[in-house]
Amino acid sequence: MNEQIFVILGWIGMFLMILAYFLLARRTLGPNNISYHLLNGIAGVGVLASSVYVKLWPVAVLNIFWILVSIYSILKISLKKK
16 A cells, blocks of 8 residues: 555544543533543544554554553443444
8 A cells, every 4th residue: 555545544543542532621522522532542543553654662562552441431432322
């Protein structure tokens, strides 16, 4: 794949991470809001793709856990609503 794709994925992921945190800080989204965790999960995927491409393994592992926590939170919230 083209290197630029991974660079763009990394930038988009970073932007979404900051956006999710900003929206949480503003209380636009809360920790019990699926959108907050979706933003974080998608952000983690973007940063993960970029960090694996450039072989930044500590960042890659961090984002694997970031994604797993997002998935866990989404499932927890979804099951609670039922």
